Each structure stands twice: as C-alpha cells, then as structure tokens.
Amino acid sequence: MPRILSIDYGLKRTGIAVTDELEIIASGLTTIPSETAISFLTTYFSKEQVSEVLIGEPKQMNGEPSESTAIIEEFVKKFSKAFPEMKIIRVDERFTSKMAFQTMIDSGLNKKKRQNKALVDEISATIMLQDYLTRKMI
Structure with missing residues (x-):
C-alpha cells in the first residue's frame, strides 16, 4: 500500500515525514540539505510507493x-517537473516549528538536542502530516 509523504522545505534544510503503509501514523523520516531534495525523493520514490505529497505552505498570522x-x-515547480504524476497537497505550516520545539521540550530532550534545527524540521514535517491524517479521518 502507498504512503503519504510530508515535506517541510526550507532554505537550508528540508524535514521529511512519512506515514505507515496503512496511512494511520506519521513518523519522521529524515532531514536533508534542501539542495538534495529532488535527488533524495527520486531515490525514495523508486523504493517506496507514495500516493501523495504534502508540501508546507508558509503563511503569516493574517x-x-x-x-x-x-x-x-x-x-514546488521543480518537484512538479521532476514528478509530474505525483499528487501535491499544500498545507498550512504556521506554528509547526513552534509546536515541534514544544514537543521536544515535552519529551524531555536536553537543551543541546533542542538546538538541533534538523530535528525541528523533521518534527515539523511529522506534525503537518499527522494533522493532515487527523483531518482526513474526520
């Protein structure tokens, strides 16, 4: 069964999360340098079935x-060109970084680990994906 993949794309780093095959649980996959995103995804898509990809849409409070x-x-343009058959869903990513940081605090990570921006990006992608799954089931 295919999975759903979530991308929290940034200038330097890109957090990636993916569902299980039943599309129930979101888990962090990795954080990669943003310039390698298309090549990473090409390799990933060749090994795993993915039905749709969520890409964060940054918005201000207003x-x-x-x-x-x-x-x-x-x-998004590069992604669409590289993977024209892949369904893209844009999702609001407001507050995901703050929520990711709070999740790190709540889970007891020490200050040094909380400063790991790559982990914040991966958790942000996971939060976007889990939120999408929750709304999809309602």
Missing part, C-alpha cells in the same frame, strides 16, 4: 504569504 513563500514555490 493569512498572507510569508517571506519564505517564493523559495517554497520554486521548490
């Missing part, structure tokens, strides 16, 4: 696009 929107839109 719903307007954020300053990082242009960077992510450029990635």
Whole structure:
C-alpha cells in the first residue's frame, strides 16, 4: 500500500515525514540539505510507493504569504517537473516549528538536542502530516 509523504522545505534544510503503509501514523523520516531534495525523493520514490505529497505552505498570522513563500514555490515547480504524476497537497505550516520545539521540550530532550534545527524540521514535517491524517479521518 502507498504512503503519504510530508515535506517541510526550507532554505537550508528540508524535514521529511512519512506515514505507515496503512496511512494511520506519521513518523519522521529524515532531514536533508534542501539542495538534495529532488535527488533524495527520486531515490525514495523508486523504493517506496507514495500516493501523495504534502508540501508546507508558509503563511503569516493574517493569512498572507510569508517571506519564505517564493523559495517554497520554486521548490514546488521543480518537484512538479521532476514528478509530474505525483499528487501535491499544500498545507498550512504556521506554528509547526513552534509546536515541534514544544514537543521536544515535552519529551524531555536536553537543551543541546533542542538546538538541533534538523530535528525541528523533521518534527515539523511529522506534525503537518499527522494533522493532515487527523483531518482526513474526520
């Protein structure tokens, strides 16, 4: 059965999360350098079935696009060109980084581990994906 993949794309790093094959549970997969995202995904898609990909859509509090929107839109164009058959779902990523950081605190990670921005990106992608799964089941 196919999985759903979530991408928290950033200027330097990209967090990636994926569901189990039953599309019930979201788990962090990895964080990669953003410039390697398309090649990483090419390899991943050749090994795993993926039915759809969530890509974060950054917005400001008032719903307007954020300053990082242009960077992510450029990635979406590259992604669509590389994987024209893949279904893309854009999801609001407001607060995911803050929620990821709070999750790290709540789980008891020490200060040094909480400073790991790659882990924050991976957890952010997981939060986006789990939120999508929750809304999908309602």
